[in-house]
Amino acid sequence: MRLWWPRSLAGQAIALQVGVIAVVVLVGSVLAVFDARRDGDDAARQQVVSIATALADSPSTAQAIESGRATEILQPVTEAVRTNTQIAFITIMSTGGTRFTHTDPSQIGGHYLGTIEPALRGETFTEIYTGTLGPSIRAVAPVRDSAGRVVGLVSAGITQQTLAQRWREQWPKIAAVGVGALVLSMFGVWAIRRRLLRQTHGLRPDELRVMYEHHDAILHSVSEGLVVLDRDRVVVVNDEARRLLGLPPGRVTQADLPEFLRAYAPGARDEVHVTEDRVLVVNRSRVADSSHSEVVTVRDRTELQGALGELSSLQVLTDSLRAQAHEAANKLHTVITMVEMGKPDDAVRFATEELALSQRLVDRLSHDVGEPALVALLLGKTAQADERGIALTVTEDTHLPSDTDDVPLSAQEMITVLGNLVDNAMDACDRDDPWVEVTVALEQAELLMRVADSGAGMEGETFDRAMQRGYSTKADTEPGQHGLGLALVAQVVRRHGGTLTADVTYGSVVTVRVPGRGQ
Template identity: 70%
Template sequence: MAVLPRSLAGQAFALQAAVIMLVVMAGSALALFDAKRQGDEAARQQVTAIAVALADAPSTAEAIETGNAAPVLQPVTEAIRKSTGIAFITIMAPDRTRFTHTNPEQIGQKYIGTIEPALRGQTYTEVYTGTLGPSVRTIAPIRSERGQIIGLVAAGITLESLSARWRSQWLMIVGVAAGALALSFVGIWAIRRRVLHQTHGLAPDELRVMYDHHDAILHSVSEGLIVLDRNGVALVNDEARRLLALPAGPITRADLPEFLRGNDPGVRDEVRLTDDRVLVVNRSAVSASESEVVTIRDRTELQGALGELSSLQGFTDSLRAQAHESANKLHTVVTLVEMGRPDEAVKFATQELALSQQLVDRVSDAVSEPALVALLLGKTAEADERGIELTITEETHLPAEALLSPQEMVTVLGNLVDNAMDACDRDDPWVEVTVNQSDERLQIQVADSGPGMDPDTFARARQRGYSTKSDGGAGHQGLGLALVAQIVNRHGGTLSADVTYGSVVTVTIR
C-alpha cells in the first residue's frame, strides 16, 4: 500500500499528481477514440462524395451507354483515386461486371459486395471484405437521362488505410498529453513549494492540532486579542468582544473604537478609555504577514482601587506629617513646662488640636462614607503642606446612600481636587470643595483660583492623554478628567466647567 508523504504540501502534490495523470490519460484516450471516430466518419463521407459525384457525372452514363466504359472511365477513376488517396473506385454494370478497378486484371470480373440497395436507387455504405481486403465502401446508382439505372459506382477505402491515418495522429495526441503533464507537474510543484513554505512542512494532523490549540487559547485567555490586516479585522477573541462591547459575527474596522481604527503599531501599555472601562492597549506589527496584533487588558477595577489607595496614601502621608509636627509641638510643650510656664504650655498644646479635631468632626458629620472622609482629610493635609488653602464648604453633605459607589466618588473627587491644586494661582492658591446630595441629585463642585479652561480645552481635557500640567501629566497619564467623564457618562450625568468667582468644575448626577 502506497504511503502518502508526511507534510501537507507533499500530500497535496501527490494527490494532485494522481488526479492530473488520471485526467490526462482519460483525456488522451478520449482524444484517440474521437480521432478514430472522426477519421472513420470522414472516410465514409469522402467515399460517398466520390461515388455520388461519379454516378451523377453525365460523362459516366454516356460512356456506359456508348459501350466505351472501360477505356474511357478507367483513366478517370485511377486519377481520382490517386489524388484522393482512397483504395479503389469501381464502376460496374447492373450485373456486377466491372468496367474499372485498381487492379486492371479485375476488369470484366464480377464485383464482390452488396449492390441490391443501389439497384433499388439507394446510395448504400457498408464494410465489406473484397479483393483488396476489408474496406468501407459506398455504392451509388448511375442513371440514364430517362432515369433508368444503367450502372453502379463503388468507392472504398481499406480499413488498413483508416488505421494508418488514425495511427498518424497518435504522436500528436501523445505529445500534447506529455506537454500537459509536464506543465501540470511544474504548476503543482510550484504550489507544493508555496504550501510547504506557508505551512512550515507540517502534516495535516499537526496543523489540525495546532488549530485546535490556537482556537482553545484564543477563547480562554483573559486578555482581549485582535488581529488587524490590510483587509480589516482578521480575528477577534471572546474577551476583546466583551471589553469593547463588540457585536457577534464578523467585525469591521468601523465597529472598533476610534483609537483602534488606524494603523499605529509599536504602542506599549497605552491607557485608553471606553464608555465604561479603562483599558491597557499594546499593538505589535507582524512584518511577515503585514498584519498587526492588538492585546487589551482590563484595568477598570484596578484603576478604581488605585484611586482609593491614592486617597488613603495621601491620608497616611498627612498623618505622618502631622505626627512629625506633633513631635515638634510636644517638645515645645515639655520645654514650656520645664521653664515653669504651664498655662502657656496648655494653651499652645490645645489650640492646634482643637482646630484639627473640629475639621475632622465637621467632615465626618457631613460625609457618611469613610473612604471619602479619608480622601478629603488627606487632600486638606496635602494642600496645607503645599501652601494651598483648601476649604470644604458648609453646603457639603453626603448621606450613606450615595448615587455613586465609594470607588467612583474617590475617583471623581480625587481627580478634580488634584487638577484644581495643580491649576490654582500660585500667588493666591486656594481650592474650594462642595459635595452635596439632596432630592435625588448629587452635585460635586470643585473651584480653584486658576484661570480656568475654555470650551475647546475642556473638551480635549476629557479625552485620554490630555493634561494641562507643565510636565505633561506623567503622574496621571492625562487620565484625570477622562476618568471623571467616563463615570459621569456611565450614570447619565453632566460635567461642566465655567469661570465665575474662580475656575469651577461641576459634576451633576441625577
C-alpha cells in the same frame, strides 16, 4: 504504502495532485486518440461520398455506360481521381454489379462485392465492407441517365488500414501535447508545493489538526482578550476580547472594534484606554513575516484602577498624617520650650488654638459628610494642599447624608470622581494665587460635586478631548497614566447617566451631576 506516502500536508496534497493530473492527461490522450480515429472515419465517409456523388452525377459517366465503352473511357478517369484523392478504389459498375473499372485491372468484369440495393433505389449510402482490398469504408451512388433512370453505380472507398495509418500519424502530436501538459502541470505542482511548505511549515495534517485544536482551546481559555488583525479584517477574536470590548456574537468587522483598535499601530505597550464601563490595558505586536497583521492583547484593569484610586486616597491620608505628625512634633517642641521659658499660659493658648482649628475641620466634615471614606479623602487632600501652599476649602454647602441608599455613587466611585477632580484642580490652579474650592452635596436626590480652582480653565473643545484617554494638559504625565484621570471621571458619570461640565466663572469650575437612583 506508509513507506512512500509523504508525511507533510504539502507532500500529500502534491501527491494527490500528481496522481489526478497523470490520470487526466492519460485519459485525455486516450480520448484524443479515439476522437482522432472517429474524426478520421467521419472525414473518410464525407470524402468517399463526395467522390462517388461527383462521378455519378457527371453526364459523361452515364454516356460512357450507355455507349458500351465504359471500361475504355472511365478506367483512366477513375484512376486519375483515385491517385489525386489518395483513396483505395473507385469502382463503376452496371446495375447488375459487373465492374467496369477497378484499381486492380484483373478484377474488371467481375462481380462487385458489397451492398448495392439502396443505390438501385436511387439512394446514396455508406457502409463498412470487406472487399478484394480488405475492410473498407465505401460509398455507393446511383448513376442516372438524362431520363432519370438508374443505369449504373459508382462506388468509392478507403481501406481501414489506410485510415489506421492516418490516425497513427497523429499519435506523436497527441503524445507531445500530453507530455507538454504533464510537464507544465508538474511545474505548477512544484510551485504549489513550495508555497504550501512555506505556509504550513512542513507540518502533517494530524499536526495541523492538533495545533488548531490546541490553539482554539487556548484562545477560549486565556483570561486576556486576544484580537488578530490583518489589514482591514478581523481574523481572530476570543471570548474574553468579545466581553471586554463589547463585541457582537458571530463575525466581527473593523467597524465593530473600538476607535483605538481601528488603526494599524504595532509596538504599543501597556496603553491604557477607557471605554464606557472599563479601563483596558492594550498591547500590540506585529505578526512575523507580515507587514499589515498584528496581535492585540487586552487586559481588564477596571477593578485594579478602582483599587489604585482607593490606595491613592489612603496614601494621601497617610502622607497627611505623616506631615501632621511632623508638624505636631514641631509644635510640641515649641510648647515645651515655652514652658521651659516660664510662659505656661502662652504655651497652653498656642496649643489649644491649633488643636481647635484642626478639630473644627474634622468635626464639620464628619457631621456634614456621612461617608467616612470621603471624609478621609477630603482631610487628606486638605493636608496635601496645605503642604503645597494651596488653600483648599470645603464649602459650607457641602452636605452628604449617611444613608447610602440615597447616594447614586458608591464610596469607591465618589473617591474616583472627587479625588481626580481635586488632583486636577491643584495641578491647574494659579501659582500666584493658589486656591481650590470643593462642594459635595445631595440636592433634590441629585448628587452634586463641584471643584473650582484659580486656574485659567479649559475651552469646551479642549475639555471634551480631556475626557478621552490620551489627552492631558500636563507635560510630565507618567507613562501609562497620560490623560487618564478625567477620562475615569467621565466613565463613572456616563455609567450613571450623569453630566460632566466645565465653565469659567469666579474660577475654573468643573461640575458633576448624577441623578439619584430613583430618578
